[in-house]
Amino acid sequence: MSEGDTLLYLDGVTVTFDGFRALNALSLVLEQGEMRAVIGPNGAGKTTMMDVITGKTRPDTGKVMFGKDTDLTRLDEPAIASLGIGRKFQKPTVFEPHTVWDNLLLALAGDRAPRFTLFARQTADEKRRIEQILETTRLTDVRHRAAADLSHGQKQWLEIGMLLAQEPQLLLVDEPVAGMTDAETEQTAVLLREINRTRSVVVVEHDMAFVRALDVKVTVLNEGSVLAEGPIDLVSDDPKVIEVYLGR
Amino acid sequence: MKLDRAAILTIVLVFGAALVMAALNQMTPPASAMHVPTYVIALAGKYLCFAMLALAVDLVWGFAGILSLGHAAFFALGGYAMGMYLMRQIGDRGVYGNPNLPDFMVFLGWKQLPWYWHGFEWFGFAMLMVVLVPGVLAAVFGWLAFRSRVTGVYLSIITQALTYALLLAFFRNDMGFGGNNGMTDFKAILGFNIQADSTRSALLVISALFLCGQFLLARFVVGSRFGKILIAVRDTESRTRFLGYRPESYKLVVWVLSAVMAGIGGALYVPQVGIINPSEFAPGNSIEAVIWVAVGGRGTLVGAILGAILVNFGKTWFTSVLPELWLYALGAMFILVTLFLPRGVVGLFRRRSRLEPEPEVPAASAAQEVTG
Amino acid sequence: MLRLLALLLLLLCGPLVAHADDPLAELASGSFDTVRQGVEDLAQSGNPNAAKILSALQNGQLYYLPDHTLLIQADDGSYANAITGKAVSDDDAEARSVRINNSIRSVLDAALGSLRLFDPNPSVRLNAAGAVFDAHQPAAIPALDRALAKETDSAVKTRMQQARAAAVLSDPGAAQDARLAAVPVLRARGDEAARGVLASVADQPGPVGAAAKAAVASIDRVLQLWSLAQSVYYGISLGSVLLLAAAGLAITFGVMGVINMAHGEMVMLGAYTTFVVQQVMHAYVPSLYGGSLLVAIPMAFLVAGLIGVVIERSLIRWLYGRPLETLLATWGLSLVLQQVVRSLFGADNRNVTTPDWMSGATQLGGLTLTWNRTYIILFAFLVMAALMAALRYTPLGLRMRAVTQNRRMAAAMGIRTPWIDALTFGLGSGVAGIAGVALSQIDNVSPNLGQGYIIDSFMVVVFGGVGNLWGTTLGALTLGIVNKFLEPIAGAVLGKIVVLVLLILFVQRNPRGMFPLKGRAVEA
Known part of the structure; x- marks a missing residue:
């Protein structure tokens, strides 16, 4: 693939907290339209990597590029989100007092400035898009319920729905199936593959069955840097990987 | 914008009561059993001004999660702007009879009006300042605070420091705002005798008008998409950032709006109580305004108005009947409401509404918020 | 003819020459210049009566008769001969007072000085x-x-x-x-x-002027250093007061994260404990009264600490994780505590005495050190050192740190976290009580005592970096010194306002203070 197709490019990214190296010269390249699974033991730096990409944490050194020429280390969270990078958190974080419908409405791509939202009225187009996402995430029946009243799985799905509403180029998904039933997990894998048809996705996950089900290129992180990279079968046979992660 | 029953009821009650009281004061003879004495009119007007302050506090605390312990500062600044206009209206009717200088400046031996007093002889200019002074201060303060993500108790503490600094500053004679004594002995507003019953009644009705206006404005803001984002910011600020919103802009807008609302309240307060002095900046005043909101019901606009009127009515009653018990009552109110009545009085009457806050936060995560 | 003229001149000048030799005669004159000369001459004459006469002149009690006899007027208005001391019965009309002006007065001062x-x-x-x-x-x-x-x-x-x-x-x-x-x-x-x-x-002009100029510059430098040192001392003194007030808060707010708006009232209770201890000792053991402060320190710690434990158990523990609600509830508590003290002791200031060993001042080079301030500085550092040692070396301190770092893990290891919470809060409150003992020495003991410190204390803790006792110490001292250096420039009140505004700006730039704790917890 040519360089023009690179969507996300991390090079030599290092983050230290009080002497502890959360990321250690991490390098990662994600192609346009790719889905990537990132695995690794606890403390390997998965969440910190997400933080760096979304602007929550500034790296001490290293390059983080989005597309051809956007340096993400210079931008803050809202700017990065507006570029088209969406993030789903490990713990589902939705706006609990709001209805499912409102949650999606707030997530819909559009003007984010107060002077717009103060006078904004819901348009027919917005209504159509929300209904579509409700359909995709199977939340149509609960659309008028407060998000606080949803089940755990429904909240996870609502958050994925909110990601979709943002219409991002790249989705960062942190442990999407944690706490889900097997059936829900399966459906989530289907959903993510569906999303991947139009967008790039990075999935951080512990659940090996789920990663296998995704059937994509896997990056194994350990102690802040990449330990191995490749198809799941290849990676899971790697003795280094077995030692630090699968073996335990 | 659709109004629910509670909102309509609030407006009708506030405005209707003010109108009826003013009418009874004006149209019945003092001997009549129906007569409303003027001091009651002034008292009611004061409550309505406090209700505006409460509404302002509720807007930032109830809907944006900013616990301001310095909102009385904006109230007092609006009051001072109005006070300056009223001082200029005194003209040569002061004790020293100086047509150009307020009494306290003559007393200090000043020869001419400080530059920042110019313009306050015009009502329009003074009213502009009522809006601008609190608004600009809030904008500068908020811009600095929200941009560097000062939140929670840190923000509360520096808002308190802000009003404390203003308190000390306004105590100084050379600030040119009357120092310790502030401004008083007002004679006229827009040419009307400020002591006259008719003026008092008119001020009450105007206060009611402004309160209802502020209430409707606050409802509009809270009910808009902006308001929904604000609540999202209150509960999960970081999540809104990852959706591309800038919480600092949202907070700044509502913060400035709230400061201006408080300033208008203060401006209406001064002609009705007849004095403005630095004690209005005392940190305790700001915190008391917070308890009005907590008693009425944080995050419900009706609650803010109700709380302000209830608590201040209680204060008037206590301080006349059992003055030494008032601080016990107020202190107990702070404790009991936070412990047992997190949704306030309004919460007692209302099932859980989607606009109301979620006070239950796991201890561990919140402790981290503070110590981390 | 010439001779005759010369003789005449001699005759005319004779008395003048004679006067120049006799300072007493010079004094008996209406001319300021002659009198001044007389004072200088008399001072150097070695005349045993010189001191007496010059003192009389200074007090306006020196008179002279037309025959140049000097008289001294006694307090009762009678006159005596200045040399012999014999009483002179003379009319007031005859005796004239020797008048002096400023120039004579300064010469007179010097003359009297040199006589002594x-x-x-x-x-x-x-x-x-x-x-x-x-x-x-x-x-x-x-x-x-x-x-x-x-x-x-x-x-x-x-x-x-x-x-x-x-x-x-x-x-x-x-x-x-x-x-x-x-x-x-x-x-x-x-x-x-x-x-x-x-x-x-x-x-x-000339070398003397140049040498003097250089000497002035050198003295200025030294004086400036001393005044700088004095400002630093005042700054440290104010800083130590802030430190004492904030020390307890550094535990309750800094370590536990509890926003205790009644912290100032714990200080106030400590001050009132001092008052009560002094009253009791005065009544029952007056001989030990000088040590009343030493008795008051543990008493204040116990009183404030116990009340702190009660507050934690009855109020604060229901509000963990809700910092804003804690703030409001403890503010309410502070109102109640103030009112209780007002009902018990009255609203007026109570008189807490300063023991002798704490009054007065000492001079150290160009520095003036008042004992009470110096003791408070030492005491503040002692309290901080004890607090740090308690957290670091005692079993309670170990448990406290364990609970604040990882509550669940600590609980899992068998630490009774609720009790640790209560004791930690009690410790912070007790330290506030101790601060009250010290502050009773320099501030008015009234129910409002604590209110004056609460905002400053919070600013100190936030400024120094929450959860960091070293930061609190440095923060308090920095604020104290900055305040004292601003005072001469801006005045006391304006100086304080400037410090507050600077602090507000500082906290907005560095929301986590001078020495923020780092780590993943911060990012989370």
Whole structure:
């Protein structure tokens, strides 16, 4: 693939907290339209990597590029989100007092400035898009319920729905199936593959069955840097990987 | 914008009561059993001004999660702007009879009006300042605070420091705002005798008008998409950032709006109580305004108005009947409401509404918020 | 004819010449110039009555008769001959008062001063030398020389030498070498007075002026250093007060994260405990009254600490994780506590006495150190050191740190976290009580005592970095010193406002203070 197709490019990214190296010269390249699974033991730096990409944490050194020429280390969270990078958190974080419908409405791509939202009225187009996402995430029946009243799985799905509403180029998904039933997990894998048809996705996950089900290129992180990279079968046979992660 | 029953009821009650009281004061003879004495009119007007302050506090605390312990500062600044206009209206009717200088400046031996007093002889200019002074201060303060993500108790503490600094500053004679004594002995507003019953009644009705206006404005803001984002910011600020919103802009807008609302309240307060002095900046005043909101019901606009009127009515009653018990009552109110009545009085009457806050936060995560 | 003229001249001038030799006759004159001359001459004459006569002149009690006899008026209005002391019965009309003007007055001061230089009492001589120094009249030089020759006391001698140097330097007619030699003597003295003498000749042309100018500059530098040191001392003193007030808060807010708005009231309770302890000791064991503060310290710790435990158990534990609600509830509590104290002790200030060993001041070079401030500085550091040691080395401290770092893990290891919470809060409150003992020495003990400290205390803790006792210490001292350095420039109130505004701006730039804790917890 040519360089023009690179969507996300991390090079030599290092983050230290009080002497502890959360990321250690991490390098990662994600192609346009790719889905990537990132695995690794606890403390390997998965969440910190997400933080760096979304602007929550500034790296001490290293390059983080989005597309051809956007340096993400210079931008803050809202700017990065507006570029088209969406993030789903490990713990589902939705706006609990709001209805499912409102949650999606707030997530819909559009003007984010107060002077717009103060006078904004819901348009027919917005209504159509929300209904579509409700359909995709199977939340149509609960659309008028407060998000606080949803089940755990429904909240996870609502958050994925909110990601979709943002219409991002790249989705960062942190442990999407944690706490889900097997059936829900399966459906989530289907959903993510569906999303991947139009967008790039990075999935951080512990659940090996789920990663296998995704059937994509896997990056194994350990102690802040990449330990191995490749198809799941290849990676899971790697003795280094077995030692630090699968073996335990 | 659709109004629910509670909102309509609030407006009708506030405005209707003010109108009826003013009418009874004006149209019945003092001997009549129906007569409303003027001091009651002034008292009611004061409550309505406090209700505006409460509404302002509720807007930032109830809907944006900013616990301001310095909102009385904006109230007092609006009051001072109005006070300056009223001082200029005194003209040569002061004790020293100086047509150009307020009494306290003559007393200090000043020869001419400080530059920042110019313009306050015009009502329009003074009213502009009522809006601008609190608004600009809030904008500068908020811009600095929200941009560097000062939140929670840190923000509360520096808002308190802000009003404390203003308190000390306004105590100084050379600030040119009357120092310790502030401004008083007002004679006229827009040419009307400020002591006259008719003026008092008119001020009450105007206060009611402004309160209802502020209430409707606050409802509009809270009910808009902006308001929904604000609540999202209150509960999960970081999540809104990852959706591309800038919480600092949202907070700044509502913060400035709230400061201006408080300033208008203060401006209406001064002609009705007849004095403005630095004690209005005392940190305790700001915190008391917070308890009005907590008693009425944080995050419900009706609650803010109700709380302000209830608590201040209680204060008037206590301080006349059992003055030494008032601080016990107020202190107990702070404790009991936070412990047992997190949704306030309004919460007692209302099932859980989607606009109301979620006070239950796991201890561990919140402790981290503070110590981390 | 010429001879006749000469004789006439002699006759005319005769009395004048005679007057010039007799200072007493000079004094008996209506001319200011002659009187001044008389004062100078009398001072140097060695006349045993000189001191008496000059004192009378200074007090306006010296009179003269037309025949130039000097009289001294007693307090009852009667006159006596100035030399013989015999009573003189004379009309008021005959006796005229010797009038003096400012120029005579200063000469008179110097003259009297130089006369006392021979007093048998060394401390009088020392004062006299000081007075001569202040007057620095060249006329005093001969007297000083004579006194110096006889002087044995080294302190007095030094002071006389300084006085002589001042007089020589101030005499434009003196030899240049002598004047140049005087400069280093004054420079060595190095205080404001010496600087004044030097400065008065600094703009004279020639080497003396230049040397004096250099000496003034050198004294200025030294004086500036002392005044700087004094400001630092005041700053540290204020900082130590802030530190004491904030020390307890550094535990309850800094370590536990509890926003205790009633913290100031814990300080206030400590101050009232001191008052009660003093009253009780005064009534029952007056002999031990001097040690009342030492008794009050543990008492205040216990009283405030126990109340703290009660507050934690009854109120704060229901509000963990809700910092804003905690803030409101504890504010309410502070109102109640103030009102309780007001009901029990009245709203007026209560008088807490300062023991003798804490009153007064000492001089350290150019520094004035008041004992109560100095003790409070020492006490503040002692309290901080004890607090740090308690957290670091005691089992309770270990458990406290465990609970604040990972509550669940600590609970899993068998630590009774609720009790640790209560004890930690009690410790913070107790320390606040101790602070109250110290603050009772420098502040009014009234129900409002605590309110004055609460905002400052929070600012100190936030400024220093929450959860960091070193940061709190440095924060308090920095704020104290900055405040004291701003005061001369901006005035006390404006200085405080400036500090508050700077703090507000600082906290907005660095929301986590000077020494923020780092780590993943912060990012989470």
